[in-house]
Amino acid sequence: MTVETTELSLPSRIETVAVAAAAVAEFVSRARISEDAAFGIDMAVREAVTNAVLHGNKKDESKFVDITLKSLPDAVEISVHDQGPGFNPSDVPDPTAEENILKTSGRGIFFMRSFMDEVDWLIRPQGGTTVRMLKRR
Amino acid sequence: MAELNIAERQAGDVTVLDMSGKITIGEGSVALRTAIRRLLEESKKRILLNLAGVGYIDSSGIGELVSSYTAINKDGGQLKLLNLTQKLQDLLTITKLLTVFDVYESEVEALNSFK
Numbered sequence: 001m002t003v004e005t006t007e008l009s010l011p012s013r014i015e016t017v018a019v020a021a022a023a024v025a026e027f028v029s030r031a032r033i034s035e036d037a038a039f040g041i042d043m044a045v046r047e048a049v050t051n052a053v054l055h056g057n058k059k060d061e062s063k064f065v066d067i068t069l070k071s072l073p074d075a076v077e078i079s080v081h082d083q084g085p086g087f088n089p090s091d092v093p094d095p096t097a098e099e100n101i102l103k104t105s106g107r108g109i110f111f112m113r114s115f116m117d118e119v120d121w122l123i124r125p126q127g128g129t130t131v132r133m134l135k136r137r
Numbered sequence: 138m139a140e141l142n143i144a145e146r147q148a149g150d151v152t153v154l155d156m157s158g159k160i161t162i163g164e165g166s167v168a169l170r171t172a173i174r175r176l177l178e179e180s181k182k183r184i185l186l187n188l189a190g191v192g193y194i195d196s197s198g199i200g201e202l203v204s205s206y207t208a209i210n211k212d213g214g215q216l217k218l219l220n221l222t223q224k225l226q227d228l229l230t231i232t233k234l235l236t237v238f239d240v241y242e243s244e245v246e247a248l249n250s251f252k
Contacts, residue, residue: 014163039224046195050162096233104204107196107232114231 004030004071009064010049012057012082020049020067024078031071033137040115041076041135047108048080048131056082056129074137075117081130086123141165141191143172151251152181153219153244157190160198169198173205182214183251187244189220199232206238215239219247 006027010016024045028038049065057063066081093100095107112119118134141158154172159165176184186202194202202218209216217239221229229235241247 017162043195046161050195050197096231101233101237102203102207104200104207105196107199110232111196111228 003073006069008067008069010067011061012053012059012063012065013061014050014053014059016053016065017046017049020065021046023067024069027069027071028076031076033076033135037076037135037137041078041133044112044115044119044133044135045078045080047111048078048133051108051131052080052082052084052129055087056084058084076135076137077132078135079130079132081124081128083128085127086121086129089121139164139168141168143168145172145176148185148244148248151183151185151248152176153185153187155187155190159193160191160201161193161195162197166197166201169201169205173208177208177212177214182209182212184209184214184216185219185244185247185251186216187219188222188225191225192222194225194228199228199234202238203234215251217241217247217250219244 008020008023010019021042025042028041052065053059057065063083068079070077089109092109093106095103095110100106112133116133117136120132122130122132124130139158141156141160141164144155146153146155160169206216219241221240229238239250241250
């Protein structure tokens, strides 16, 4: 099976989340994965792009969110890159801890980790943060 | 077509919002927030969200449900949920919010629970 790759570069605005989700839905339909896996990927991509737009690029439309989609023989890999300063994922509070359950935000990374098989972050020395997410077939 | 459609009806002193579409960051979340704020301004504090037609919700939408719940409680009202799709029920389960919200599968039971 050949590796299919799609790359997108989108401006940092809220509408980008839906644009990215539509592109990913089309990509996923070609990747022939289960409906459940497709739902999880959609969810994780929306959260990753939302984080990139809001927290990474802080809705600065001169900054872009770069998305790379790869259909690998045994998995689908998605990378979302922003131009922000980065953060430490272990500093993000657990939204299911009793004191956080009624918080109105802070569940995005939890959903990404819940729905994908692997999620990791790379703070790039030249600037920007990349979150790489893998969903096995 | 709007991302989230909300139709309001009255069942006794309970306001039912029949919702269909997506509650996601941007338009969907804002539509829910606007509807709840308006009801509270009109002193309609017993609110049942019929989510049968909501096929998709993201973390922003979940946050908006929590925000609605706390705003209504703070105002002395009650917010209950009706007809969750399996996906939404799964999301509320993993976020432990299913233990917070009062959830019903029958509208009659939901309406009776306000009494």
